[in-house]
Amino acid sequence: MNMSLGKLTISEISAQSAALSAAVEQLQLQGDWVERYLKAEQFDEVIFIGSGSSYYQALTMASTYRNWLGRSATALPSSELYLFRGQNTAANRNYLVVGVSRSGESTEVILALESVRNLPQYTICGITCYEQSTMARLAECLVSPLGKEESTVMTKSFSSMTFMMQAAIASAAEHSGLQAELDAVVEADADVVKRADVFIQSLVQKEQLHKYIYLGMGAYFGIAQEACLKIKEMSYVWTESYGTLEFRHGPKSVVEPGTLVCVLLSEQARAYELKVAQEMQEYGAYVLVVTAEAGEDTAFADGVFEVGGKQLSDEARTVLYLPALQYLGYYTALGKGVDPDSPRNLTQVVKI
Template identity: 25%
Template sequence: MCGIVGACAQRDVAPVLVEGLRRLEYRGYDSAGLAVTGGEGGLFCRRVTGRVDDLAAALGETLPAGGTGVAHTRWATHGRPSDANAHPQIAGDELALVHNGIIENHAQLREQLEARGYAFQSETDTEVAASLIHERHARGAGLLEAVRGGLEALEGAYAFAVVSRREPERLIACRRGSPLVIGVGIGEHFVASDVAALLPVTRQFIFLEDGDIADVRRDRVTIYDLHGRVVERPVQVSELSPEAVERGGYRHFMLKEIHEQPAAVAETLEGRHTDAGVLDAALGPGAAGLLDAAQRLQIVACGTSYHAGLIARYWAEEYAGLPCEVEVASEFRYRSHAVAPGTLLLVISQSGETADVLAALREARRLGYAGVLAICNVPESSLVREADLTLLTRAGPEIGVASTKAFTTQLTALLLIVAAFARRRGRPQGEAELVRSAVALPGAIERVLDLEEPVARIAEQFVDRAHALFLGRGSHFPVALEGALKLKEISYIHAEGYPAGELKHGPLALVDSTMPVVAVAPHGALLEKLQSNLQEVRARGGQLFVFADDAAALRSADGFQVVPVPAAPAPISPIVHTLPLQLLAYHVAVLRGTDVDKPRNLAKSVTVE
């Protein structure tokens, strides 16, 4: 993994490929490269360790000529970041292949190919796939037939784009488990792992389904399904504009996306409720029957989406009386399950292509869950296509690797779902309170964003720290987890989130004058308990930074800095208190000089295990 771009056109495609890679930089990567056929050189390839700018510098002002090509930004899985391990991988000096995913049986295939005379230049599983296809191509098989034959030996998940100097006006694309789209032009066609890469050249897309192989030419695209039959996939028009994936006047995408949250949350809510309650139709046809039948909720997600699920569990059990469990997808898919009758699986993923979440959904089919409901931001994604019901967050493109508006819009969607369950379980007052709170959310977020300046000043006190502790209680404990995750993701400061009541069970041993402790302290039933926990920190010289709403009536003192957060209705308080923690992580990262939008070692969409 991480980003694929390809083109077959009547013009030189190198500029399109480089621009496409730039638009995929948000996904996270450590090397980049491209290969072009159809020019005088037959097959031109250039790869570099580093950024797309480094690739552009290596190419120079005169880009290679040729009307067919592939390009890639790689996030290392097999083999360290290096020029040799970057994509495209070349086989036989005539075939170039780019790849997202993991070939699980690459070691055995490598041994077999070496025994048949192949010498490998990289440590990658991708070169194994390229060599396997080339072996058939060199024996006379056309590019399509060579790819088909090679795929038969592969185990794992992949999206491939392949070109050959023998057939310079042809590109073969295929997917199994990793997303791939075809961009439709006039006299030209494109492929990419994300529509964002192709927005400058087309708004029309074909979304390949699992097992599809596409034979891409300038004037046509022929798609074959898993069984080798020619199939038609619909052409869809993207509503995204090229400007949607640009920074505008913001220094970083992350800051832009933090400030987009009031509008994004309003969009999530639009048309999905009335003053009386949630509209079931927002979840699609058949929603009422599936929700009526559900007796329990099992939420499965990864990372930030998992934290959203943890908050939703508090809502589900308090406002709807609905039993709810939450689990990390990578653990869910590999353990034995005892599924209670009437359990609805709720899966959450910003991209809709998270490998572990998709695997959990497919495992749920086998286990007999009552149905699958997905919360997702990408309508064309695998998750949306495979779920029974979907609630789209409508957050728009999120380019920064560290999720911000994805998190708040997921929580907004979860709030609506819990409200729908509250009505079904005889708690109309719960539905009414949740809907009133949701309506107030965009304005509440807008007010919290006014805290940016004081939060930026506090960030100065984190710059030279190596560790930080985040504390919360009740539904604000997952907020502490999310705040810690954001800080560690983009500033590289080690941070942990804990339930404040667990301090004496271990974390208190770490507290001293060098350890900043961040606490989320809304007014509520647990505030007095939390204050006692905070006194334990002060007594050991810890430096406290407390985000507390006005009603909490906390005041700053020596070693105890209070940031006043505008009061908000109880259900949406976890969402509101998330915003200042996002701003804190952002400003600490800026002061430390890290790559805020593309933190090291991380990818935006995790399409492999």
């Protein structure tokens, strides 16, 4: 591996624990945002919108919102709300639209928010890492202060923004147990980041892999999508992501020796997801399980990375799964002699 490559990327992956802590402190200063938007009862549905990685974290935000608040929410690519609003929303409903954008400058997010901000049934707000961005001037935004990045590929910004929105949702729920879970995540994150670095670097050095499949359900489906994008952006490898059980319905035909199948294991559907993992191993896949805790039921797997926190909800553990997945993209890129700081064809902000 050429360790001189990707210095920005690895420094930002390694710094996400501090970014989570800063997000918690910032949210305390923006409690009025939670009151105005997430606690408000006039909204029939919340729509989280984003593009690329921001859409994938929107999926997890929406899943968390539904489960923790028991209210309707969905996630859409920004372009779907902007160009196909009638196909994605219903008349005579009141919507809160939450724009999700690291830079706050993504053209599609801005266009989508501008397209609905003057419509009577829509209210807009957002979450970003840049308080002076176009989106932050357009709509009131939560700001992850240490989520700012120099690298093109999102890592700590994704973790900190996802976590900050979950913390906002927990605050809106007024559930002390949820807030305690997120405190435990902040406390655990630094150790998880360090262990993930060592674990993934060793895996990449030992294994010869040429296909990468990421599987997740519930709050982890968006994370599986993001993991797929991370390794694709950084190292240009062939990769896909699916809902864990959905992968059995046709897509599993691509599995062969040299295929990594990474299962983001939930506790809610653990037994079912592990059956899928075992089946993929029988087809020749190298099976990596990312889980709260290993057990006899995961002993078959070729690799198991434990994040801890089995007592936590699947939603709360979400950001603890991210370091291993980000490092997998990073070290795979180094192994191929590719610089993850300068991904081909990509820019930090996508504009039309």
